[in-house]
Amino acid sequence: MVWNLVAREGEIAPGKAKLVQVDNKQIGIFYEGNKYYAILNICPHFHAEICKGHVTGTLICHSFEEYEMRHDELVLRCPWHHWEFAMDSGKAVIPSIKQRLKIYEVKVEDGNVFVAV
Numbered sequence: 807m808v809w810n811l812v813a814r815e816g817e818i819a820p821g822k823a824k825l826v827q828v829d830n831k832q833i834g835i836f837y838e839g840n841k842y843y844a845i846l847n848i849c850p851h852f853h854a855e856i857c858k859g860h861v862t863g864t865l866i867c868h869s870f871e872e873y874e875m876r877h878d879e880l881v882l883r884c885p886w887h888h889w890e891f892a893m894d895s896g897k898a899v900i901p902s903i904k905q906r907l908k909i910y911e912v913k914v915e916d917g918n919v920f921v922a923v
């Protein structure tokens with residue numbers, strides 16, 4: 807595992823990924839809620855560029871008529887078939903879907919953002 811410099815702090819606007827190339831892998835760097843995420847830009851379903859998808863909260867259903875949008879657990883929604891994956895773990899929101907995103911470790915040092923690949 808090697809730490810790779812991928813961005814400067816403050817360079818990435820919330821809601822948009824910065825796409826970087828590391829070791830022939832295209833990785834989307836996100837900054838959401840004061841936290842960085844690094845996600846391989848391949849949806850495990852049919853290989854869409856998932857980092858071009860939408861970042862959103864998690865919709866919790868309390869009852870038939872009562873829903874709550876929570877933003878403490880962010881998900882990335884694929885632009886093709888709208889499968890959603892947790893940005894922290896890469897797990898699909900729907901438990902029956904076993905495919906998951908490839909997530910990379912991120913660290914920030916001296917204003918620089920690094921990804922472990």
Ligand code: FES
Pocket residue numbers: 849850851852853854884885886887888889
């Ligand atoms: S390619 Fe991503 S949900 Fe189908």
